Amino acid sequence: MNLLLVRRLGRWGIDRSQSFTRMFHILCQACAAAMRLSFFKPAVALVLVRQIYFTAVQPLSIIFVASLIMGSVTVHYLLQLLLGLGAYEQIGAFLIRVMLHEIAPITCSLIILLRSGTAVLTEVALMKINGEIDTLHSLNIAMDDYVFMPRVMAFALAGPCLSICFCMIALLGGFMTLGYWHDITFANYKDRLFNALEIKDLIILITKSMVMSVAACLVALQRGFSVNRAFTEVPIRLIQGMMQAITLLIAVEILFIIF
Amino acid sequence: MQTLSIFSLTSTHEHLLLSSPDETTIARLKIMVVQSDFHVGMINDDLPLLANLNALENIALGSMYHKNMSLEACRRKLKPAIHLLGLEQVMDQRQQYLNRSQRLKVQLLRCLADDCGFVLLDSPPRSDCDILDRALTTLDAGVFLWICCLSSELDAYTSLGYAIMDLGLLS
Numbered sequence: 174m175n176l177l178l179v180r181r182l183g184r185w186g187i188d189r190s191q192s193f194t195r196m197f198h199i200l201c202q203a204c205a206a207a208m209r210l211s212f213f214k215p216a217v218a219l220v221l222v223r224q225i226y227f228t229a230v231q232p233l234s235i236i237f238v239a240s241l242i243m244g245s246v247t248v249h250y251l252l253q254l255l256l257g258l259g260a261y262e263q264i265g266a267f268l269i270r271v272m273l274h275e276i277a278p279i280t281c282s283l284i285i286l287l288r289s290g291t292a293v294l295t296e297v298a299l300m301k302i303n304g305e306i307d308t309l310h311s312l313n314i315a316m317d318d319y320v321f322m323p324r325v326m327a328f329a330l331a332g333p334c335l336s337i338c339f340c341m342i343a344l345l346g347g348f349m350t351l352g353y354w355h356d357i358t359f360a361n362y363k364d365r366l367f368n369a370l371e372i373k374d375l376i377i378l379i380t381k382s383m384v385m386s387v388a389a390c391l392v393a394l395q396r397g398f399s400v401n402r403a404f405t406e407v408p409i410r411l412i413q414g415m416m417q418a419i420t421l422l423i424a425v426e427i428l429f430i431i432f
Numbered sequence: 433m434q435t436l437s438i439f440s441l442t443s444t445h446e447h448l449l450l451s452s453p454d455e456t457t458i459a460r461l462k463i464m465v466v467q468s469d470f471h472v473g474m475i476n477d478d479l480p481l482l483a484n485l486n487a488l489e490n491i492a493l494g495s496m497y498h499k500n501m502s503l504e505a506c507r508r509k510l511k512p513a514i515h516l517l518g519l520e521q522v523m524d525q526r527q528q529y530l531n532r533s534q535r536l537k538v539q540l541l542r543c544l545a546d547d548c549g550f551v552l553l554d555s556p557p558r559s560d561c562d563i564l565d566r567a568l569t570t571l572d573a574g575v576f577l578w579i580c581c582l583s584s585e586l587d588a589y590t591s592l593g594y595a596i597m598d599l600g601l602l603s
Contacts, residue, residue, distance in 0.1 A: 214497055215502050219503070304478050305483065312546070314497050319497070
């Protein structure tokens with residue numbers, strides 16, 4: 174009984190560490206390709222532009238709606254609470270902290286994961302099953318240049334950019350929709366936000382959303398490449414990938430809270 | 433006994449029918465072709481066109497990656513060949529929308545774009561050989577077909593009139 178438990182635990186530990194090792198390996202390969210400036214090659218640039226468009230531009234409409242709804246609710250409740258408590262001075266600091274440190278990076282990373290992460294995982298898995306990866310090998314095209322780097326770079330760029338858009342729409346649009354019900358003018362509200370905003374907040378917003386997006390991308394690439402030859406493996410890897418990515422996002426969140 | 437190598441095959445400069453007694457020898461030939469520097473392209477269902485690129489991007493991919501050529505430069509370079517093969521209308525189509533003949537011609541152009549002087553086909557359907565043979569005759573680009581097959585299937589290809597070589601001598 175105990176032996177079986179140890180065996181299962183051991184297998185779980187090995188599998189988990191192997192997937193993280195592979196993810197780290199993919200990250201190193203993508204960074205090496207970026208250092209070699211391979212994105213200047215027309216073939217790689219073509220993929221990079223398409224990935225950036227798909228990951229960072231196309232979700233703008235979803236981000237707009239999500240940020241407006243979440244911003245309205247957050248601004249409304251926080252203003253109601255803080256004005257009720259008479260903590261007029263704390264409005265800017267609270268809203269900046271809640272929006273830049275938590276809501277924006279997490280929401281954007283989840284949208285990127287659900288939208289682009291699933292697409293990358295499925296695309297890579299199908300490329301492998303259909304033999305397109307073998308085609309790239311036969312053309313002597315490096316995986317790290319053509320597959321890894323453009324996707325990792327697009328995710329790394331999309332996370333912070335979408336988070337910044339999210340914050341701006343949520344904080345300003347949020348006040349426009351529900352904030353004016355409260356006893357505070359827009360000029361006053363805006364001044365409080367800008368007075369509370371520090372460089373540190375922006376750094377946290379950018380770093381956190383970048384780390385979360387890249388983690389989502391690495392999981393998608395690693396799980397996509399772990400598919401062998403059967404189409405039936407794709408949904409299984411997709412579910413495993415999503416669960417692992419969400420676990421990683423929680424881990425990143427905890428790390429940022431601790432440090 | 434005389435041995436056969438990629439070099440001796442390339443030095444023949446003619447269409448070849450390569451017969452092998454077993455699958456292992458064919459697999460060994462394919463590995464040698466991939467690893468060699470003799471610019472031998474391969475057309476094979478195991479090496480398909482990329483599904484998320486259109487026909488022209490598939491053809492130009494190797495040149496864009498290795499020679500830093502732009503898509504437009506590749507289009508200009510291959511325009512006569514594309515015209516001769518009647519593929520102008522399908523250059524912006526993805527592989528899912530191409531028929532078998534168009535797909536084979538696009539794969540042939542991919543080999544030409546990579547400056548391959550020889551194209552290896554592994555046990556292709558006879559109809560594929562006819563399509564590619566006609567395409568190469570039309571292009572007259574000095575590219576030669578190598579059709580490899582099992583000795584037991586050789587009869588299906590002999591009417592092409594290609595010189596026959598025994599892969600059993602492959603070194």
